[in-house]
Amino acid sequence: MPSPTLRTPESFAEAGLIAPERVAALSRVARRYAVAVTPAMADLIDPADPADPIARQFLPDERELQTAPGELVDPIGDHAHSPAPGVVHRYSDRVLLKVTHTCAVYCRFCFRREMVGPEGEGTLGPGELDQALAYVAGRPEIWEVILTGGDPFVLSPRRLGALIARLGEIPHVRVLRFHTRIPTVDPAAVTAELVSVLRAARQTVYVAVHANHPRELTPPAVSACARLTDAGVPLLGQTVLLKGVNDDAGTLAALFRGMVEARIKPYYLHQADLAPGTAHLRTTLEEGQALMRAIRGTISGICQPTYVLDVPGGFGKVPVGPAYVTEDQVEDPSGARHAYPR
Ligand SMILES: *Cc1c(COP(=O)(O)O)cnc(C)c1O
Ligand code: SF4
DSSP, rough: OOOOOOOHHHHHHHSSSOGGGGHHHHHHHHHHHHBBBBBBHHOOTTTTTTOOHHHHHHHGGGGGGGOOTTOOOSOOGGGGGOOOEEEEEEEETTTEEOOOOOSSSTTTTTTTTOOSTSSSSSSSHHHHHHHHHHHHHTOOOOOOEEEEOOOOSSSOOHHEEEEEEEETTTTOOEEEEEEEHHHHGGGGOOOHHHHHHHHSSSEEEEEEEOOOSSOOOOOOHHHHHHHHTTOOOOOEEEEEEOTTOOSSSHHHHHHHHHHHHHHHEEEEEOOOOOTTTOOOGGGHHHHHHHHHHHHHHHHHHHOOOOOEEEEETTEEEEEEOOOOTTTTTOOOSSSEEEOOOO
């Protein structure tokens, strides 16, 4: 019997991940925001290390109940751009399709933390899915459908296959992109059935794998990624910059190199969004820019993601530097400035 996902502070204490004295306080947090830690992630946590970067991502913290000034219930403005159930249409050529609000794990910094969870908005019902697909089918400018949530890979391969088949009937949709944390947090869920439904898609399929610390790239996780790439599915990496998890150049370099070694192309490094109760996990933009500058000078170009900020309020994602060009000068990777005619 594989061990189950841990879903309560009591179970974290029984597994030795938190001190029993903290159960009451963390239960208050768990009533406010969903919690779940998969066996694969629980195994990675070192309870003896109070600064463990895996624990910081998944175990609840008393500070989550404090909302800092500027934090927003809907930090990236999903609701402002939702023309149909589960659809977010902010850029003309692509839509998000949020098929489910459940995840295998609940990340403490989640930008959709007010929407995800077992008691969140749930999985799209048949009528809602019909409306969402009718919206996509009626708009020829939609070139790409980004399946997200929640985590689309928590759906059974059968359901996912049915959805992929219906999307396959929309000729102007050329690319399906899945955003998921499953390959690292529950690698065994990347089954032969899941791989075969992705392989059967009529459109080009990309999978964006969310990972934040090099320790998440365990041998089973790397094998799960290999099952996808061996089936012809290109992998992108997305990472959230998190204080006390990956906010040093050595950790980011190891993560992005680990991704490239696993055939995952680092795509985005996200500035942590202004989700409620996440201030203790957020860096400043200046800290993020300094980290990007540090890795630009030292590791391969194929290991470099774009550092992006989702402009609060639903205005879209933009690269946030650092900038190397000023007036009539350009900075080289070592920080020296050189003249460049304009
Ligand atoms: C992040 C996001 C996308 C995807 O943006 P890319 O830059 O293509 O990765 C699309 N739509 C919405 C609403 C988003 O938030
Ligand atoms: S897997 Fe994604 S959607 Fe789910 S809790 Fe983590 S960040 Fe949020």
